[in-house]
Amino acid sequence: MNSAVDLPLGLADLSFAASGDALVRRTVLPSGVRILSEQVPGARSATLGYWVAVGSRDETDAVPATEAHPLIPASFGSTHFLEHLLFKGTPTRTALDIAISFDSVGGEHNAMTAKEYTCYYAKVQDRDLPIAVEVIADMLTSSVLDRSEFENERGVILEELSMAEDDPADVANERFFSAVLGDHPLGRPIGGSPQTIRDATRDAVFEHYRANYRPQDLVITAAGAVDHDLLVSGVVHALEAAGWDLGVEAAPVDRRATAPAAIDRGAAVVTVQRPIEQANILIGVPGIVATDDRRTAMSVLNSVLGGGMSSRLFQEVREKRGLAYAVYSFSGAYSDAGVFGLYAGCAPAKATQVTELMLGELRRLADGGVTPDELRRAVGQLSGGAALALEDSDTRMSRLGRAEISVGEFSDLDESLRRLHLVTAEDVRDLAADLAGRQVSISAVGSVTDDMFAGLVS
Amino acid sequence: MNSAVDLPLGLADLSFAASGDALVRRTVLPSGVRILSEQVPGARSATLGYWVAVGSRDETDAVPATEAHPLIPASFGSTHFLEHLLFKGTPTRTALDIAISFDSVGGEHNAMTAKEYTCYYAKVQDRDLPIAVEVIADMLTSSVLDRSEFENERGVILEELSMAEDDPADVANERFFSAVLGDHPLGRPIGGSPQTIRDATRDAVFEHYRANYRPQDLVITAAGAVDHDLLVSGVVHALEAAGWDLGVEAAPVDRRATAPAAIDRGAAVVTVQRPIEQANILIGVPGIVATDDRRTAMSVLNSVLGGGMSSRLFQEVREKRGLAYAVYSFSGAYSDAGVFGLYAGCAPAKATQVTELMLGELRRLADGGVTPDELRRAVGQLSGGAALALEDSDTRMSRLGRAEISVGEFSDLDESLRRLHLVTAEDVRDLAADLAGRQVSISAVGSVTDDMFAGLVS
Numbered sequence: 045m046n047s048a049v050d051l052p053l054g055l056a057d058l059s060f061a062a063s064g065d066a067l068v069r070r071t072v073l074p075s076g077v078r079i080l081s082e083q084v085p086g087a088r089s090a091t092l093g094y095w096v097a098v099g100s101r102d103e104t105d106a107v108p109a110t111e112a113h114p115l116i117p118a119s120f121g122s123t124h125f126l127e128h129l130l131f132k133g134t135p136t137r138t139a140l141d142i143a144i145s146f147d148s149v150g151g152e153h154n155a156m157t158a159k160e161y162t163c164y165y166a167k168v169q170d171r172d173l174p175i176a177v178e179v180i181a182d183m184l185t186s187s188v189l190d191r192s193e194f195e196n197e198r199g200v201i202l203e204e205l206s207m208a209e210d211d212p213a214d215v216a217n218e219r220f221f222s223a224v225l226g227d228h229p230l231g232r233p234i235g236g237s238p239q240t241i242r243d244a245t246r247d248a249v250f251e252h253y254r255a256n257y258r259p260q261d262l263v264i265t266a267a268g269a270v271d272h273d274l275l276v277s278g279v280v281h282a283l284e285a286a287g288w289d290l291g292v293e294a295a296p297v298d299r300r301a302t303a304p305a306a307i308d309r310g311a312a313v314v315t316v317q318r319p320i321e322q323a324n325i326l327i328g329v330p331g332i333v334a335t336d337d338r339r340t341a342m343s344v345l346n347s348v349l350g351g352g353m354s355s356r357l358f359q360e361v362r363e364k365r366g367l368a369y370a371v372y373s374f375s376g377a378y379s380d381a382g383v384f385g386l387y388a389g390c391a392p393a394k395a396t397q398v399t400e401l402m403l404g405e406l407r408r409l410a411d412g413g414v415t416p417d418e419l420r421r422a423v424g425q426l427s428g429g430a431a432l433a434l435e436d437s438d439t440r441m442s443r444l445g446r447a448e449i450s451v452g453e454f455s456d457l458d459e460s461l462r463r464l465h466l467v468t469a470e471d472v473r474d475l476a477a478d479l480a481g482r483q484v485s486i487s488a489v490g491s492v493t494d495d496m497f498a499g500l501v502s
Numbered sequence: 503m504n505s506a507v508d509l510p511l512g513l514a515d516l517s518f519a520a521s522g523d524a525l526v527r528r529t530v531l532p533s534g535v536r537i538l539s540e541q542v543p544g545a546r547s548a549t550l551g552y553w554v555a556v557g558s559r560d561e562t563d564a565v566p567a568t569e570a571h572p573l574i575p576a577s578f579g580s581t582h583f584l585e586h587l588l589f590k591g592t593p594t595r596t597a598l599d600i601a602i603s604f605d606s607v608g609g610e611h612n613a614m615t616a617k618e619y620t621c622y623y624a625k626v627q628d629r630d631l632p633i634a635v636e637v638i639a640d641m642l643t644s645s646v647l648d649r650s651e652f653e654n655e656r657g658v659i660l661e662e663l664s665m666a667e668d669d670p671a672d673v674a675n676e677r678f679f680s681a682v683l684g685d686h687p688l689g690r691p692i693g694g695s696p697q698t699i700r701d702a703t704r705d706a707v708f709e710h711y712r713a714n715y716r717p718q719d720l721v722i723t724a725a726g727a728v729d730h731d732l733l734v735s736g737v738v739h740a741l742e743a744a745g746w747d748l749g750v751e752a753a754p755v756d757r758r759a760t761a762p763a764a765i766d767r768g769a770a771v772v773t774v775q776r777p778i779e780q781a782n783i784l785i786g787v788p789g790i791v792a793t794d795d796r797r798t799a800m801s802v803l804n805s806v807l808g809g810g811m812s813s814r815l816f817q818e819v820r821e822k823r824g825l826a827y828a829v830y831s832f833s834g835a836y837s838d839a840g841v842f843g844l845y846a847g848c849a850p851a852k853a854t855q856v857t858e859l860m861l862g863e864l865r866r867l868a869d870g871g872v873t874p875d876e877l878r879r880a881v882g883q884l885s886g887g888a889a890l891a892l893e894d895s896d897t898r899m900s901r902l903g904r905a906e907i908s909v910g911e912f913s914d915l916d917e918s919l920r921r922l923h924l925v926t927a928e929d930v931r932d933l934a935a936d937l938a939g940r941q942v943s944i945s946a947v948g949s950v951t952d953d954m955f956a957g958l959v960s
Contacts, residue, residue, distance in 0.1 A: 086544050089890055131811075132821075139821050143811035148879040150886020153811075169889055199824025206779035207827055207847055212668055319777070321664035353589075353601035353611075363590075363597050366657025369665055389665055421606040428608020431627055432547055436894075 076260030090268035121236015170269035181282035226310035268437030300379035331382030410480035413473030534718030548726035579694015628727035639740035684768035726895030758837035789840030868938035871931030
């Protein structure tokens with residue numbers, strides 16, 4: 045899937061796309077480190093990301109590492125735990141030093157653990173990019189995972205899980221993934237559970253770190269006020285200064301399957317009873333994978349069905365009937381599975397009605413398709429939104445990373461717009477029909493019962 | 503307070519500041535409409551805002567309109583209700599038409615009701631700015647507030663309130679304001695209560711609309727790819743086309759008091775018992791007003807105490823002890839009152855300890871002040887953060903509006919940085935001592951009791 049492995053090893057420096065005024069360049073070091081940048085003329089700041097294609101889906105409690113699954117097993121939630129620990133210190137920087145490096149220049153810095161990757165990023169003024177390159181390299185390569193810091197951070201993560209547990213929409217979302225995707229690893233929550241976090245050991249997390257944070261796993265992307273050659277030399281210098289041996293040749297690692305996995309639904313209906321005001325309802329089906337040719341049609345479908353104030357869900361559920369404040373649709377695409385979902389928060393007494401309305405809109409799209417007006421508006425919304433989003437170097441940095449890790453190819457804005465204009469009403473209706481024909485799962489949190497939804501799914 | 507009223511009536515066109523490369527211009531029409539813009543060279547998009555200086559604090563249930571309080575009374579939550587209704591249609595545009603205007607070009611459009619103002623805004627590509635100017639003008643001037651749309655939207659707003667009620671941090675925040683500010687109008691929640699929303703009538707909200715959305719109330723700000731002269735002519739054309747008579751001379755309205763109000767604390771401790779995982783704790787005191795000369799020192803204080811990962815609260819509560827995931831401080835400044843607060847979400851069993859730690863850090867700042875290193879870092883954080891924030895036209899648009907409505911003067915980045923560099927360690931310590939000497943209130947939501955906090959406040 046990932047074109048990088050097909051390149052001859054060596055310093056492959058490939059300028060592969062121009063995105064508007066911006067120049068995209070990609071370098072693969074002999075050690076397998078990949079560096080991508082998008083220089084935006086006139087930019088005064090840059091966003092930098094260090095990516096490793098390890099996420100919660102790669103964790104396992106039971107299966108030992110094998111040829112087919114070369115990851116070191118880590119208990120559920122360990123990838124996210126590790127992400128926290130990389131802010132806690134190296135031999136040359138304390139946690140406070142790391143925090144000061146970014147705070148003292150007004151930069152934003154943070155990290156995110158996802159189901160298929162982990163990313164450490166910073167947004168800084170151009171003059172501060174070298175220090176960001178250096179500090180994140182130090183975190184990535186040389187974190188000590190001190191035992192007492194590990195215990196402190198266990199407490200922090202347990203509080204993070206508690207916060208999510210107190211957010212009914214978060215809870216509904218976690219149950220949604222396991223209801224739709226069943227036992228597939230993408231169905232698990234990213235953060236693990238309080239029990240797996242309490243059981244996690246420093247040494248297992250350290251082993252996970254050592255096994256999976258290697259040159260051939262690392263992707264570095266930057267966008268904005270960035271000079272590619274300076275970035276490459278800065279990264280090489282920082283990684284070597286931090287002790288990595290970049291002299292060992294290795295091919296970039298691509299962990300992901302390319303074919304969609306078979307999905308066995310976890311549950312038709314899952315409810316969590318809570319004495320709260322709203323019913324938080326998620327309705328969904330297995331979606332498409334990240335490389336699916338229909339992903340642009342999916343964007344159009346999502347825009348028409350639940351992507352804005354003019355969308356069908358918003359109009360039918362909120363504008364015409366006043367049944368919800370928040371109502372929308374969403375699509376999540378991963379390497380070998382995906383989800384497509386509809387969300388609404390409403391009064392429990394209206395839960396059945398709102399669920400019927402949302403399911404009805406999905407079926408109506410499958411049966412009747414989209415109108416020419418809707419198709420034109422969706423194309424306008426998506427192309428305009430993409431143009432606005434690309435004003436932020438954050439968006440460009442993320443797009444580069446996801447292209448390298450998840451999709452395996454980079455599309456500049458012009459190419460994306462070209463694909464968008466090729467989508468037909470028939471493409472959208474066909475995709476809607478495909479989705480509407482899949483097994484539906486419903487996840488709801490609030491003063492709800494299974495009975496409210498039992499008759500609506502088969 | 504507001505310099506506008508001192509200008510001779512007539513077309514006062516004042517280019518009053520250059521912010522970096524950007525040119526700020528301000529025009530006051532004879533009718534009292536104020537138009538401010540900040541043209542950013544090279545920008546391809548613009549953010550536009552229509553502001554009216556009416557917020558939840560201006561609502562009243564009991565007091566009739568008087569000379570001293572010229573607003574038409576509206577039941578609590580009516581300002582926010584009205585904001586929703588302005589998206590529901592005019593004689594020439596349905597709610598769907600309004601939504602399509604923005605969705606079809608990929609623009610972001612929304613509105614916010616605050617305690618002292620309401621703002622309707624849109625972010626669009628440069629070519630779409632004229633339509634944004636026209637559509638928002640139509641919404642502001644000509645909404646019909648149809649009775650059946652009113653009933654639908656009542657349902658939407660009740661769901662919005664339910665969603666907030668299900669968010670423990672939101673609930674703690676609302677109780678916090680009334681605990682710290684007591685009966686002051688700024689202590690009330692912006693959205694009203696389910697009861698006041700159920701009681702609201704279309705005619706009262708319509709009267710509120712007619713009385714307070716007038717030329718002399720209106721401030722329009724835009725930033726990014728905007729030509730000031732074209733903006734002014736576009737606004738004039740759109741307001742007149744929508745039926746406003748701009749030929750009647752009027753001075754811009756300034757509703758706000760300039761002197762700090764006397765504050766009587768509402769409660770020392772207020773708790774809401776809920777069977778959830780975390781205790782959501784807010785500790786606070788009355789803060790400073792928006793025009794206070796110490797507002798830059800307040801920014802520095804906030805940065806040092808709880809403004810980032812290197813801040814004292816983050817280090818003491820999270821890094822060293824692992825007691826919380828989210829912990830920070832904040833300052834809210836309004837025309838005649840303000841709040842200063844500390845937040846943490848933690849295990850209920852740790853609520854007393856975390857509260858003591860946070861109060862201890864405020865007192866330590868009052869007693870010992872900040873170190874030279876902390877002061878230098880805070881200045882770096884605030885200046886770097888300001889530079890990054892100004893890359894977004896949203897930030898510039900908001901800054902113009904708040905300067906006009908809340909502060910009464912506009913400071914460009916250079917002026918802000920000059921003031922920042924003048925702040926001394928003594929200024930920060932003096933302000934901390936002032937704040938630490940004020941009556942403390944605590945608001946907590948979760949498995950908590952008043953006893954957990956009773957000994958900590960006097």
